[in-house]
Amino acid sequence: MAHKFIAMAAVTDVGNVRQFNEDSIVTDAELGVAALADGMGGHRAGEVASHMATQIILSGLQIRVAQFRSGAGQPSPLRAIDQSINRANQAVFDAAQRQATYHGMGTTLALALFYDNRIALGHIGDSRIYRLRNDVLQLLTRDDSLLRDQIELGLISATDAGASHNRSLVTRALGIEQSIRAHLREDEASPGDIYVLCSDGLNDLVEDADIELIVSALKTNLPLAATHLVQAAKDNGGYDNVSVILAKILKPFPAASHRRWLARLFGWLG
Amino acid sequence: MAKLVLSAGGSILYQCFLDQERVNVGSEPRNQIVIDDPVVDAEHAVIIPVGNDHILEDLQSVNGTFVNGTRAFRHILQHGDVVQFGGFFLRYLNPRASADMDLERTMLIAGLHGRVDAAPRGSGPPPEEARVPSARLASIRFPKGRVRVIAGIRTGDTIELDRVVATFGRPGDRLAVITRRPHGYFITHVEGRRYPRVNRQSVGKEVRLLHHGDVIQVADQQLEFLLD
Numbered sequence: 001m002a003h004k005f006i007a008m009a010a011v012t013d014v015g016n017v018r019q020f021n022e023d024s025i026v027t028d029a030e031l032g033v034a035a036l037a038d039g040m041g042g043h044r045a046g047e048v049a050s051h052m053a054t055q056i057i058l059s060g061l062q063i064r065v066a067q068f069r070s071g072a073g074q075p076s077p078l079r080a081i082d083q084s085i086n087r088a089n090q091a092v093f094d095a096a097q098r099q100a101t102y103h104g105m106g107t108t109l110a111l112a113l114f115y116d117n118r119i120a121l122g123h124i125g126d127s128r129i130y131r132l133r134n135d136v137l138q139l140l141t142r143d144d145s146l147l148r149d150q151i152e153l154g155l156i157s158a159t160d161a162g163a164s165h166n167r168s169l170v171t172r173a174l175g176i177e178q179s180i181r182a183h184l185r186e187d188e189a190s191p192g193d194i195y196v197l198c199s200d201g202l203n204d205l206v207e208d209a210d211i212e213l214i215v216s217a218l219k220t221n222l223p224l225a226a227t228h229l230v231q232a233a234k235d236n237g238g239y240d241n242v243s244v245i246l247a248k249i250l251k252p253f254p255a256a257s258h259r260r261w262l263a264r265l266f267g268w269l270g
Numbered sequence: 271m272a273k274l275v276l277s278a279g280g281s282i283l284y285q286c287f288l289d290q291e292r293v294n295v296g297s298e299p300r301n302q303i304v305i306d307d308p309v310v311d312a313e314h315a316v317i318i319p320v321g322n323d324h325i326l327e328d329l330q331s332v333n334g335t336f337v338n339g340t341r342a343f344r345h346i347l348q349h350g351d352v353v354q355f356g357g358f359f360l361r362y363l364n365p366r367a368s369a370d371m372d373l374e375r376t377m378l379i380a381g382l383h384g385r386v387d388a389a390p391r392g393s394g395p396p397p398e399e400a401r402v403p404s405a406r407l408a409s410i411r412f413p414k415g416r417v418r419v420i421a422g423i424r425t426g427d428t429i430e431l432d433r434v435v436a437t438f439g440r441p442g443d444r445l446a447v448i449t450r451r452p453h454g455y456f457i458t459h460v461e462g463r464r465y466p467r468v469n470r471q472s473v474g475k476e477v478r479l480l481h482h483g484d485v486i487q488v489a490d491q492q493l494e495f496l497l498d
Contacts, residue, residue, distance in 0.1 A: 171381030
């Protein structure tokens with residue numbers, strides 16, 4: 001596509017303490033895909049799981065979006081991301097079964113597909129997707145984490161949660177079981193919106209209010225905003241890997257324009 | 271592994287390891303930790319393991335449960351906490367549970383919701399939020415700085431730099447950001463063809479550390495940077 005409808009900036013950093021970066025990020029602005037995964041498992045298996053997941057999802061969506069654009073089949077972004085997540089789940093699960101060192105590996109996932117003025121998002125675990133609209137940050141995902149369950153069930157208050165050691169305990173992950181049901185959602189995406197995908201290494205250390213401030217203050221320079229977010233997490237301790245993807249909608253992106261263009265092309269071909 | 275140590279009058283009476291079982295505290299012998307004290311109820315308090323945490327809950331006792339001298343109804347135990355029951359002290363030891371830094375790697379655990387697996391699907395309003403506060407290290411201190419506007423809009427004003435970033439200039443035209451970090455304040459160009467200047471020198475694309483008394487020029491604004 002000659003004119004970009006979305007701008008993306010992404011940063012992943014090992015942090016101050018860890019030896020390895022088990023996070024993995026992929027972006028394809030032309031396609032409108034952003035995915036972030038935070039792997040878990042011993043012997044660097046977390047790295048393997050998160051890379052497998054993001055790569056398989058990206059390649060799956062590349063094919064599907066090309067099909068949507070060419071008019072082959074009914075475009076169904078939510079189904080496409082669901083299928084790509086399931087393929088990734090199967091692959092990570094199979095690899096973990098085959099190789100002993102990979103046993104028990106898994107990964108969180110935050111995935112966004114931008115198509116036809118909408119965002120389709122898929123989510124597993126405690127990585128997050130936020131949206132900044134009119135300078136207000138809103139969380140679009142719900143963490144699959146023990147801490148979140150505890151707060152929702154009223155076992156502990158949100159303010160007490162800061163004293164908990166359950167921050168890193170997730171209740172769902174990709175690749176752990178034969179099949180998975182991701183959290184799926186679809187929403188309108190408007191020009192000016194900035195979507196923030198992040199691993200818990202960011203939101204565990206940087207308050208939502210500061211994420212909102214950084215992204216809205218630096219929204220005209222996305223790479224600078226992304227590095228600022230990661231830097232803030234590291235300045236606040238940075239004890240985990242930190243990853244951020246920022247995706248800013250530059251203009252409307254109706255699918256119809258592709259189809260019209262194709263219709264014209266075919267008309268012209270006779 | 272976490273451990274409980276019961277003491278009174280300076281001598282240790284009982285110790286036990288905490289695993290994934292509930293531990294009841296009270297005056298009746300059926301409790302795991304029996305405290306024979308007139309201010310302690312038959313069933314006084316309970317310690318419940320949840321993930322990496324142990325949560326102490328007061329069972330609506332008459333005289334209350336005190337953690338480090340403060341009355342507690344529900345409390346996430348921290349390494350070194352002392353829970354007082356009358357003349358008895360119950361100490362919680364768990365080196366892994368020092369609140370300062372959590373080096374635990376991400377791990378999978380069973381959720382608490384019976385129906386949490388019924389993942390919400392399709393479109394709809396964003397889920398209501400239960401905010402989990404961030405776990406910023408308490409030991410990190412940030413410097414205190416401000417800028418005084420010497421020329422341009424808001425001349426004479428002093429602007430505290432008490433957040434992680436503050437932008438100056440004109441959005442969409444010439445914009446610079448001052449970033450607060452533990453080791454000082456830094457200025458960086460954000461957008462526009464012309465770079466901010468510090469003491470009449472262009473910052474260019476660099477990140478520049480600010481010193482007390484530096485004079486910053488961004489768009490039409492001139493600012494003096496002041497550091498405590």
